[in-house]
Each structure stands twice: as structure tokens, then as C-alpha cells.
Amino acid sequence: MTLLHPIVRGGLLALVCFSAPAVAGLLTDPDPEWKEGEHTLPTPPREAALREFFVSSASPNHFYIDEDSIVVxxxxxVRYTLVIRTSGGATNVTHEGIxxxxxxxxxxxxxRAGGQWTAARDEEWKPIVDNAYNRPRSALSEDHICDGPVPPRDRDEVLKRLRGEASTFMKSGK
Incomplete structure (x- = not known):
């Protein structure tokens, strides 16, 4: 059995103690009685309905949300279809919810090619953490979809935010 140096052990303990509540707090449900509603998968994204949004200057990829698919x-x-086009020419399409x-x-x-959907195997809700993998979701939730823990009033509000037409109420933070 390998024993850790007391300083390393203390540092690991501090890391676990301080990060566990932060991660656990991300998924604390303010409504423990909440039940997810039924939904249907949208039609495949149309090129004309793709709205590009900024994710990060560090990413060579282009990120789009299919405006036709947005449902509050x-x-x-808030459900939507995300399209990611890589610098190498690949396109990834996912239907997600925030x-x-x-x-x-x-x-x-x-x-899938031909406009088909393949259901996800993992049906779990995951925290939106601002890392490379989740950055598109973080950008969508922070910049276009959520007001902290509050969803937008309706689909039109999300479209206005994506198009840079957010109301004065949103821009002023009041």
C-alpha cells in the first residue's frame, strides 16, 4: 500500500471537500417534484434555419443552433438542435435540452446522414461545466437561453437573443 505524504493527503482532502459541494450544487433541483415533459424529435436542420453563435476564439469549429428546432x-x-462543423469538414448534429x-x-x-435521429443511450441530466466539451452548452445557456435559473419566456425571446435583438430589459440586467 502506498502512503501519501501528509501534505498531499491534506491537499486531496481539501480538493474533495471544496469541489464536491460545488459539483453537487450544480444539480440541486429547486423543485424535487419536477417531471420532464414529453417531446418529439424535430425535423432535420435546414441550412437556412442555422444561426451561428459564438463559443470561443480558441475553437476552430463553427457552432449553429437550428432556429426551427427551438422549443421552450x-x-x-429549452430544447434545440445543435450543429457543429469542424475545421476538417465534419458535421455533428445533436438534439439537446437545457x-x-x-x-x-x-x-x-x-x-445521422439522411436526416435520421438515433436516440441517446444516456438519458441523464449533466451539469453544464464551462470546459472544452461543454463550452457550446455553456455559451448557449449563459448568453442566449437562461437568466440564471430562469428560462426564457418563450421561443421568440430565444430567437431575439440569438439574433442580437435582446430586449432592453435583458441588456440592462433589470
Whole structure:
């Protein structure tokens, strides 16, 4: 058995103690009775409906949300289709949801050639953490979809935000 130096052991303990509540807090549900509503997968994205949004200057990829697919549902989930085009020419299509109340996201399906959807195997909600993999979701939730834990009023509000037409209310932070 390898014993850790007391300083390393203390540092690891501090890391666990301080980061565990932060991660656990990301998925604390303010409404423990919440139930996800039913939804249907949208039609495949149309080129004319793709709206590019900024994710990071460090990424060579281009990120789009399919405006036709945006739904602000009664269960508080904002569902959308995300299209990522890599610098190498690959295109990734996913249908996802963001739940502002918990700062979490879920993958519903991945797009296939010919406009087919393949249902996701993992149905778990995951915290939106601002890292390379989650950066598109973080950018969407922070810049276009959520007001902290509050979802937008409706689909039109999300479209206005994506198009840079956010209301004076949103821009002033009041």
C-alpha cells in the first residue's frame, strides 16, 4: 500500500471537500417534484434555419443552433438542435435540452446522414461545466437561453437573443 505524504493527503482532502459541494450544487433541483415533459424529435436542420453563435476564439469549429428546432417547453426545458462543423469538414448534429433551473443539459439524440435521429443511450441530466466539451452548452445557456435559473419566456425571446435583438430589459440586467 502506498502512503501519501501528509501534505498531499491534506491537499486531496481539501480538493474533495471544496469541489464536491460545488459539483453537487450544480444539480440541486429547486423543485424535487419536477417531471420532464414529453417531446418529439424535430425535423432535420435546414441550412437556412442555422444561426451561428459564438463559443470561443480558441475553437476552430463553427457552432449553429437550428432556429426551427427551438422549443421552450412547459416543463422549463429549452430544447434545440445543435450543429457543429469542424475545421476538417465534419458535421455533428445533436438534439439537446437545457434546464436553467438546475444548470444542466441532456442529450436526446444524434443526427445521422439522411436526416435520421438515433436516440441517446444516456438519458441523464449533466451539469453544464464551462470546459472544452461543454463550452457550446455553456455559451448557449449563459448568453442566449437562461437568466440564471430562469428560462426564457418563450421561443421568440430565444430567437431575439440569438439574433442580437435582446430586449432592453435583458441588456440592462433589470
Amino acid at each position: 417547453a412547459e416543463d422549463g426545458v 434546464r436553467c433551473a438546475t444548470g444542466s443539459w441532456r442529450l436526446y439524440a444524434t443526427g
